Amino acid sequence: xxxxxxxxxxxxxxxxxxxxxxxxxxxxxxxxxxxxxxxxxxxxxxxxxxxxxxxxxxxxxxxxxxxxxxxxxxxxxxxxxxxxxx
Amino acid sequence: xxxxxxxxxxxxxxxxxxxxxxxxxxxxxxxxxxxxxxxxxxxxxxxxxxxxxxxxxxxxxxxxxxxxxxxxxxxxxxxxxxxxxxxxxxxxxxxxxxxxxxxxxxxxxxxxxxxxxxxxxxxxxxxxxxxxxxxxxxxxxxxxxxxxxxxxxxxxxxxxxxxxxxxxxxxxxxxxxxxxxxxxxxxxxxxxxxx
Numbered sequence: 001x002x003x004x005x006x007x008x009x010x011x012x013x014x015x016x017x018x019x020x021x022x023x024x025x026x027x028x029x030x031x032x033x034x035x036x037x038x039x040x041x042x043x044x045x046x047x048x049x050x051x052x053x054x055x056x057x058x059x060x061x062x063x064x065x066x067x068x069x070x071x072x073x074x075x076x077x078x079x080x081x082x083x084x085x086x
Numbered sequence: 087x088x089x090x091x092x093x094x095x096x097x098x099x100x101x102x103x104x105x106x107x108x109x110x111x112x113x114x115x116x117x118x119x120x121x122x123x124x125x126x127x128x129x130x131x132x133x134x135x136x137x138x139x140x141x142x143x144x145x146x147x148x149x150x151x152x153x154x155x156x157x158x159x160x161x162x163x164x165x166x167x168x169x170x171x172x173x174x175x176x177x178x179x180x181x182x183x184x185x186x187x188x189x190x191x192x193x194x195x196x197x198x199x200x201x202x203x204x205x206x207x208x209x210x211x212x213x214x215x216x217x218x219x220x221x222x223x224x225x226x227x228x229x230x231x232x233x234x235x236x237x238x239x240x241x242x243x244x245x246x247x248x249x250x251x252x253x254x255x256x257x258x259x260x261x262x263x264x265x266x267x268x269x270x271x272x273x274x275x276x277x278x279x280x281x
Contacts, residue, residue, distance in 0.1 A: 011243060015217075017224065046250045047218060053199035054219050059106035059123065060116065066124050067098055070131075071091065 001025040006036045014044060094131055097143065102127075104220075105151050111215050112155045114204045122154045129154065148220065149230040152212055159208050202252050206245055213238055214245035 006029045012018045013026040030037045105126055110119035129150045137146060203211060212231060216222045217238075222230070224238045231238070258270045 011246065012239075043246075043250070046253055047246070049253070050199060050249060051218060053196045054111060055196060056103060056107045057110060059103050060120050062120055063102060063106065063123055067102075067127065070124075070127070071095070 001029045003029075003033060003036055006030070006033070007039070010036075010040055010043060014040065014047075090134055094127075094134060097130060097134075097147070098127060101147050105147060108148065108151055108215060108220060109155060111200070111203065111219065112152075112208075112211060113158070114200055118158065122151075122158055125154050126151045145222070145226050145230050148216065148222070152216070152230055155212070156208065202249060205252075206248060210241050210245035210248070213241040214249070217242055218246075 006013075006026060009018055009022055009026055013023065018026065030040060102123070106119055106123045109122045109126070110116065113119055113122065126147070130147060133146075133150070137143070203214070206214065209231075213227060216227045216230065217224065224235055224242070228235045228238045233241075
């Protein structure tokens with residue numbers, strides 16, 4: 001595998017979404033190629049940073065309050081239209 | 087009917103936060119996220135009878151949530167990239183060395199990344215959020231969005247490429263001594279602040 005091939009597979013390789021054969025060839029390549037190893041580490045770092053910047057927010061209480069009204073008012077029928085929930 | 091109510095409330099309990107957060111990341115607007123979350127659960131209620139036993143609930147709910155977002159985007163005929171402002175310059179180019187323990191800094195960092203995500207086309211945004219934040223497989227995403235596996239891969243690759251491009255232009259991503267990841271803004275004109 002050369003560097004161009006590795007870059008084609010890099011994201012799938014990092015995602016664990018490649019066939020065993022490709023996985024092994026990618027692993028062999030980065031053992032020998034410092035440049036591709038660094039590109040892969042940069043990619044992983046970027047994705048890790050992205051994930052850590054997307055923390056879960058607490059849903060507003062309004063949704064739970066709406067759900068209480070929804071259950072009280074609308075769940076008697078089969079199909080509910082949004083306008084029915086006040 | 088009681089069984090349906092019980093199943094529905096159980097789904098609400100399990101997915102309220104997940105779906106709200108997914109929609110919030112898609113829309114970048116709290117009021118829209120709240121309204122669309124309600125819309126999703128109405129669709130869940132209405133579709134619950136048609137959900138085949140044994141079929142997976144999670145992709146089904148996320149498909150509903152994705153559709154609700156895209157319906158809303160179409161209805162409002164707007165895209166976030168037209169509305170979201172540039173990342174806060176005061177944050178991006180503040181010369182202060184970041185304190186990783188500082189919750190305000192972390193919150194600003196998240197805000198900054200969200201503004202980049204918001205600039206992605208909606209179909210790219212959906213794919214990167216579903217894959218990299220929600221953890222779905224490409225094949226699940228293809229099913230949820232009604233697109234081919236190749237289309238998912240292309241959108242994911244392009245979305246990540248754009249994110250990486252803007253990050254490499256605007257920030258340095260670093261690890262602090264405890265191994266926690268953070269970013270350090272690059273100064274305008276390409277000059278960097280050193281730690």
